[in-house]
Amino acid sequence: MSHVAPLRYCLEPHDLAGHRCRVSLTIEHPDPQGQQVSLPAWIPGSYLMREFARQIETLQAYDAAGKTIGVHKLDRNTWQLAPCKGAVTIKTVVYCNDMSVRSAHLDDSHGFFNGTSLFLQVHGQEDQPCLLELLPPPANSTYQQQTWQVHTSLPEAKGWEGAAQRHGFGYYLAPNYDALIDHPIEMGTPTVASFEAYGAEHELIFTGIIPGLDLERIVADVKRICETQIRFFEPETQRAPFLDSSDRYVFMTQVLGEGYGGLEHRASTALICNRRDLPIKGRPEQSEGYRNFLGLVSHEYFHTWNVKRIKPAVFAPYDLSREGHTRLLWVFEGFTSYYDDLLLFRAGVIDQPTYLANISRTISMVHRNGGRHKQSVAESSFDAWTRYYRQDENSPNALVSYYTKGALVALGLDLFIRRETLDRHSLDDVLRLMWDRYGRDFYLGAPKGVAEDAMPALIHEATGVDAGKFLQLYAEGRHDVPLDKLLPIAGLRLEWRAPNNTLVGIDWRTRNQGEEVQVATVYEGGNAHLAGLSAGDRLVAIDGLRVTSSNLDSILGRYAVGDTISLHLFRSDVLRQFKLTLTAPGKHECHVVANARP
Numbered sequence: 377m378s379h380v381a382p383l384r385y386c387l388e389p390h391d392l393a394g395h396r397c398r399v400s401l402t403i404e405h406p407d408p409q410g411q412q413v414s415l416p417a418w419i420p421g422s423y424l425m426r427e428f429a430r431q432i433e434t435l436q437a438y439d440a441a442g443k444t445i446g447v448h449k450l451d452r453n454t455w456q457l458a459p460c461k462g463a464v465t466i467k468t469v470v471y472c473n474d475m476s477v478r479s480a481h482l483d484d485s486h487g488f489f490n491g492t493s494l495f496l497q498v499h500g501q502e503d504q505p506c507l508l509e510l511l512p513p514p515a516n517s518t519y520q521q522q523t524w525q526v527h528t529s530l531p532e533a534k535g536w537e538g539a540a541q542r543h544g545f546g547y548y549l550a551p552n553y554d555a556l557i558d559h560p561i562e563m564g565t566p567t568v569a570s571f572e573a574y575g576a577e578h579e580l581i582f583t584g585i586i587p588g589l590d591l592e593r594i595v596a597d598v599k600r601i602c603e604t605q606i607r608f609f610e611p612e613t614q615r616a617p618f619l620d621s622s623d624r625y626v627f628m629t630q631v632l633g634e635g636y637g638g639l640e641h642r643a644s645t646a647l648i649c650n651r652r653d654l655p656i657k658g659r660p661e662q663s664e665g666y667r668n669f670l671g672l673v674s675h676e677y678f679h680t681w682n683v684k685r686i687k688p689a690v691f692a693p694y695d696l697s698r699e700g701h702t703r704l705l706w707v708f709e710g711f712t713s714y715y716d717d718l719l720l721f722r723a724g725v726i727d728q729p730t731y732l733a734n735i736s737r738t739i740s741m742v743h744r745n746g747g748r749h750k751q752s753v754a755e756s757s758f759d760a761w762t763r764y765y766r767q768d769e770n771s772p773n774a775l776v777s778y779y780t781k782g783a784l785v786a787l788g789l790d791l792f793i794r795r796e797t798l799d800r801h802s803l804d805d806v807l808r809l810m811w812d813r814y815g816r817d818f819y820l821g822a823p824k825g826v827a828e829d830a831m832p833a834l835i836h837e838a839t840g841v842d843a844g845k846f847l848q849l850y851a852e853g854r855h856d857v858p859l860d861k862l863l864p865i866a867g868l869r870l871e872w873r874a875p876n877n878t879l880v881g882i883d884w885r886t887r888n889q890g891e892e893v894q895v896a897t898v899y900e901g902g903n904a905h906l907a908g909l910s911a912g913d914r915l916v917a918i919d920g921l922r923v924t925s926s927n928l929d930s931i932l933g934r935y936a937v938g939d940t941i942s943l944h945l946f947r948s949d950v951l952r953q954f955k956l957t958l959t960a961p962g963k964h965e966c967h968v969v970a971n972a973r974p
């Protein structure tokens with residue numbers, strides 16, 4: 377077969393020390409009136425304008441004879457090529473030095489690339505197949521990159537001349553632009569393991585130096601999680617969801633000294649975790665950090681169904697040039713946050729006390745912040761771009777998280793459905809109906825997304841329960857989910873306690889900068905607020921005693937509820953003094969407790 381794919385991309389990691397890639401694109405049939413191309417302004421799953429085009433250092437266009445074509449920029453992301461005859465080639469140099477799951481990173485140890493940072497969208501040809509050539513880094517005795525391998529869920533261009541072998545450099549093929557930018561690519565020498573879940577191949581790769589890594593244990597746990605989720609959505613066929621897009625699923629993890637996060641894709645996920653969170657051979661205890669890592673794995677894998685396939689109508693298809701507003705992120709992130717833990721428990725990866733502790737932590741987090749009475753999870757979803765993703769010192773007073781409160785809406789809804797149907801139905805049925813209606817055939821027909829007002833009817837269809845009022849109050853409205861009334865259905869109850877390490881209360885959140893204590897957040901209505909403190913204040917002394925991050929608790933421990941203390945602090949460079957009356961620590965800590973005999 378000849379290489380006349382309509383769109384041919386080439387990625388060459390050519391300057392490892394300088395973090396630069398050369399990326400070229402040949403358009404076989406450009407718009408004769410002048411082709412427009414652009415780079416996405418955001419990456420699906422992360423709702424903030426990132427303006428990836430700002431990392432393009434140079435961009436030049438050439439006609440088939442190699443003559444330069446005029447280019448001018450139309451807006452922050454879009455280029456207009458001058459009219460020309462025949463194929464055009466656009467050559468860019470892209471700076472790749474962002475160690476996150478959202479963009480691109482290249483150095484002498486590895487490369488990690490999201491297509492949204494590298495590959496130009498050819499306007500009007502988004503449905504054309506995209507052939508991608510991956511070149512190895514330059515041969516250079518300083519580095520050992522000759523041994524680099526490629527890890528991606530993007531399928532090799534089978535049948536094409538120069539097609540990559542598995543894990544090799546060469547040609548890969550995406551059916552369209554949407555797919556091209558949804559299969560991140562890792563190249564380097566990571567630690568690799570693989571397993572099958574119901575016959576579908578899964579690969580786990582870890583980039584970074586990880587002495588003593590207990591890979592066998594991770595494989596065993598992740599396999600149980602994947603199988604449990606596949607059974608959840610496809611109890612009859614046990615068919616993995618990504619098989620329409622790739623013959624494998626890839627968990628690509630960057631292991632760092634500090635970091636946590638993930639981003640979901642149709643047949644892979646990019647994760648960042650702390651080195652200390654990964655299990656060590658010969659140490660069987662389950663650390664909280666490792667549970668968090670497994671929770672992240674569970675969360676991102678669940679997204680393969682819920683948000684990559686079942687998605688809001690506004691994301692089907694994505695418009696990556698501007699914000700896509702939906703009031704439903706509490707379904708896509710909140711439900712996913714509910715099920716990530718629940719399915720760890722159902723998979724037997726965590727025990728019941730651990731699961732209840734996780735729910736308790738989520739309830740405590742939601743109830744700590746007064747912002748939940750100013751914003752509903754539907755409003756928080758809609759404004760994710762400018763509010764949840766752009767948090768500041770006042771966010772706890774002003775915002776609610778569609779992740780954590782969304783998970784409580786899911787928990788409450790699950791219990792509500794179970795109560796109304798005498799346990800014949802649950803939220804599981806709603807997710808399965810949504811998979812059936814929107815997800816399973818997503819890549820086969822015209823993609824259809826979930827309408828903004830569809831949830832009550834979907835819940836009714838799946839379970840027979842009228843949840844309209846419930847959602848009106850707790851998802852569209854700003855009321856607390858009445859878990860105290862609903863948890864007893866599951867033989868559980870809520871207890872509120874004061875954190876047991878707090879002797880007296882100051883309603884602030886502190887940040888330690890070196891030794892210095894700085895006020896991070898002042899809770900609205902709390903004693904720090906009433907005393908006149910402000911976020912940013914740098915604490916100097918309590919009753920004349922110098923305060924540092926290491927002695928703050930021991931100094932406060934000398935006082936009792938009702939005592940008034942004198943605080944010296946710097947606001948900007950002005951020394952100020954405030955009087956603050958200590959209060960009893962608030963009962964902010966929730967504990968979900970199992971009743972002895974339900």
Ligand code: ZN
Pocket residue numbers: 675679708709712
């Ligand atoms: Zn998520």
